Amino acid sequence: MAVRLPSISSVSRLPSCFSKIKNLAATGRWQEVLSCHRELREAGVQLTDPSVFPPILKACSAISFDYGKSIHASLLKQGLDSFTSLGNSIIDFYVKSGTLGCANDVFDCMRNRDSVSWNIIIHGHLDQCAFEQGLGLFFQAKITGFKPNISTLVLVICACRERQLFDDGQILHGYIIRSGFLAISSVQNSLLCMYADIRMEFARKLFNEMHHRDVISWSVIIGWYVQNSEARVALELFRQMVSEFHIEVDGPITVTILKACTNLQNIEMGNLVHGFAISRGLKCDLFVGNSLVDFYSKCDDVESAFKAFSEMSQKNVVSWNSLLSGYVQSEKHSEALLLFDSMRRAGVEADEVTLVNLLQVCKYLMLPYQCKLIHSKVLRQGYESNELVKNSLIDTYAKCNCISLAWKQFSQMKHRDAVTWSTMIAAFTYWDMPGEAIALFREMKLIEENLNTVTMLNLIEACSLFADLNISKSAHGIAIRHGLAFEVAVGTAVLDMYSKCGAIQASRKAFEYMPQKNIVSWGAMIAAYGMNGLPRDALALHAKMESQGLKPNLVTSLSLLSACSHGGLVDEGLSVFENVIQEYGVEIGVEHYSCLVDLLARSGKFDSAMDFINKIPCTVKPSASAWSAILSGCRNSGNREVGAGALAHILELEPSSSVGYLLASNMYASGGLWSDAANMRLLGKRSGAKVLAGYSLVHVNNRAYRFVAGDKHDPLSDELCIFIEQLHSWMKIENTDHDNILGTKRKEVKSCSSSFRLQQQLEQFVDAGT
Missing domain, CATH: 1.25.40 (Serine Threonine Protein Phosphatase 5, Tetratricopeptide repeat)
Structure with missing residues (x-):
């Protein structure tokens, strides 16, 4: 060949x-x-x-x-x-x-093999995230006396940081000192990052020992303090960096400092950083621009956020979303919709953050059709696997009166986290479906889903609505077993739950066992006393709260006034009202004025109530509840002229409520004007006013039963309902022959004359019915 x-x-x-x-x-x-x-x-x-x-x-x-x-x-x-x-x-x-x-x-x-061989193979493993093999090769190479290059050494430090290998990191630190690499800035900063992620005290010590600190060194330390909720320390370090060490500021550290200002809601410092960024020519930096918009948005200064957004030379979807979030957070929903329209016309594609913000708008404005449109867009763009989007859809459907669609969305989800369960439980609670909420929580516990504070609070709220003492105690026990009962928010919710079940002693006990209390906790306990007809206890607790250096806020003072109103404590209520203004400097709202009018009217001081409502400042418009109190007082005083004026105010403020029509009807009926009373009720029906049915809550065998006016589907057996109707008819008989009547009924109901026997009879009927 x-x-x-x-x-x-x-x-x-x-x-x-x-x-x-x-x-x-x-x-x-x-x-x-x-x-x-x-x-x-x-x-x-x-x-x-x-x-x-x-x-x-x-x-x-x-x-x-x-x-x-x-x-x-x-x-x-x-x-x-x-x-x-x-x-x-x-x-x-x-x-x-x-x-x-x-x-x-x-x-x-x-x-x-030479040092180049070792550097290539070590660098290759570490660069491709094979950290264990790369670190093993490095420590093996050390024995041969190889000399790593700077990039390999930085990667080895990053690998120790990634795997949180503190001991290996210290060995590496010693090797760096002996090998003379410590003077190199990139190596020092890499060590600083490693220690900051593993042991901050070592990072701080290394930082203090560094002879040359560049902007990256400062960024590492300042960034750690910002991420760990110590923004004030971060700002002080930034001040030292600029004023004492004269370090040139770059874009990344500006972004970090703006985050610190956001966490502190420090608008003044943020304005200074903004001016600093402009003077350093950083306003053209996209990340700095986005951080400025985000800072102003989260500080509720959307005008400044819009100005910063308008001045950006380039924008991306994060820029638009930051401003959109600001509008939603500030409840400027019309502006949010206009911004989204501008975003669409600018050719910027909406992402999952955009859609979640739009869902918040739909929830606030109750727009179910638009919510469905966004849902379809979620499906088209493939965001249905995003947890935040799914949970937002459930929440929005529920708030838009589409609870069935919310449930359907929840049922179709294959993977549910604690937020998903909490959202659906909260949805049922929101629509007064506590039974469904509690049942869903039980299902959640069966699959051993992690319980967090939000879920616990939603469960407690559902138990408050359900008003079953046994179930409420079970919820309290769950909170204790999971270590959540000692959190201030959960402890406050527990005492409120017991008060709504009528168990005021349990509320007091829960309050006393709270290791920490804030103004909300004290206010909730004061409200609990007022709700359960114990106004004197509410006032005493308020005095105790003051003795511990806490001043009442708007909610606490309103709870006090409400307790005095329902307890008929006129002088005490007036004293509370005056103290709130003069001693505590609380800015009085329309609710406080309305509550005081209600206090005076309930106590029969109709003329004083009228004088007071006429003296309310022109900047404060009396609420419908204040005029309702006046209208209710007119029924007792017979002043139909004033009552007609009060009715006009009620209908103007709450046209869809039945309260005004019913009170006016009662006023005319008390004066014997039956045709006017009937006409008023007829007007209420024709106007489509919503009637909120009253109900009575009866506890039998530690179970709560709700009797709603006009509801034929009682939770008790038919036999007990017949018995209660008979008992009601006997009570109506206004003659002296009660003993004869009861005697004829003894075969049906034995010894119903005592409340103890009546309770036993009720319990027997309940047991038979369940």
């Missing part, structure tokens, strides 16, 4: 070809490098100079893995792989091609 020999002209051109390959590689023209190599191979030229192959292998790692493997094979045949420099290039080729296994094979077969 004839062997093709290279021509003399080809051999003479070899030096120039080698030079051309190297020059092409230096400028990154990899395709031309491989083309040149192919020409030489096709010409039958056998390359024996090891120095020509590294650029060719680099070209292969950039363009063709298979071509690189063929070159490796030819090098093995020629025995050129024994050159250490060429072996290093082969390892580098496999590392950059993402095949660590092949790189390891070549590395293991190398007879002579």
Whole structure:
């Protein structure tokens, strides 16, 4: 077989070809490098100079893995792989091609390894997140006395940080000191990042020992304090950095400081940072611009947020979302919709954050149709797996009076987290479906879903509505077992739950066992006393609260006034009202004025109530409840002229409520004007006013039963309902022959004269019915 020999002209051109390959590689023209190599191979030229192959292998790692493997094979045949420099290039080729296994094979077969060999293989593993293997190779290489390059050393530090390897990190720190690398800024900053993520006290110590701190060093320390809710310390460090050490500020640290200002809601400091960013020419930085919009939005200064947004030279979807979130948070929903329209016209595609914000708008404005449109967009864009989007959909459907759609969305979810369960439980509670909420919580506990504070609060609220003492006690027990009962918010909700079940002693006990109390806790206990007809206890607790240095706020003072109103404590109520204004400096709201009018009217001081309502400042408009109290007083005083005026105010403020019509009807009926009373009720029906039915709550055998006016579907048995109707009819008989009547009924109901026997009778009926 004839062997093709290279021509003399080809051999003479070899030096120039080698030079051309190297020059092409230096400028990154990899395709031309491989083309040149192919020409030489096709010409039958056998390359024996090891120095020509590294650029060719680099070209292969950039363009063709298979071509690189063929070159490796030819090098093995020629025995050129024994050159250490060429072996290093082969390892580098496999590392950059993402095949660590092949790189390891070549590395293991190398007879002579130098520091470059170790650096390439260690760097390759760490760069591809094979942290354990990379760290193992590094500590193995240390024994051979190799010298790592800076990039490898930084990656090794990052690997210790990623794996939270404090002991290995300290060993590495010692090695860096002994090897003389500690003076290098990038190595120091990498160590600083490692310690900040693992042991902050070591990071602070290293920071204090550093002779040269650049902006990255300061950013690491300041960033840690911001992330760990110590924004004030972060701001003080930033002040030192700028004023004492005169470090030039860059974009990343500006973003961090704006985050600190956001956490503190410090609008003044944020304005200074904004001006600082402008003076340093950082306002064109996209991340700085987005942070400014986010800062102003979260500080409820949407005008400044819009101004910062308008001045941005470039924007992305984060910019639009930050401003949109600001409008939603500030309840400027019309502006939010206009902004979204501008965003759409600007060609910016909505993402999941945009859709969640729009869902918040739909929830507030109760727009079920628009919610369905957003839901369809969620499905089209593939966001249905996003937890935040799914939970927002459930919440929005529920608030838009589409509880069935909320339940359908919940039922179709394959994976539910604690937020999902909490959202659905809250939805049932919101629509006065406490039984369903409690049942759903039980299902949640069966699958052992993690219980958090929000879920616990939703369960307690459902129990408050259900008003079953046993179930409420069970909820309290769950909170104790999960270590949540000692949280202020949960403890406050528990005492409120017991008060709504009528168990005021349990409320008092829950309040006393709270390790920490805030103004909300004290206010809830005061409200509990007022709700359960104990106004004197409410006033005493208020005095105790003051003795501990706490001043009443708007809610606490309103609870006190309400307790005095329902307890008929006129003088005490007036005293509370005056003290709230004069001593505590609380800004009185319309509710306080209305409550005081109600107090005076309930106590029969109709003229005083009228005088007071006429003296209310023009900036405060009396609520419908205040005029309702006046109208109710007119029924007792017979002043129909004033009553007609009060009715007009009620209908203006609450046109869909039945309260005004019913009170006016009662007023006319008390004066014997039966036709006017009937006409008023007829007007209420024609206007479509919503009638809220009253109900009575009866506890039997520690179970709560609700009797709603006009509801034929009572939770008790039909037999007990008949018995209660009979009892009611006996009570109506207004003659002296009660004993004879009761005597004829003794065969049906034994000894119903005592409340104790009546309770027993009720319990027997309940047991039979359940």
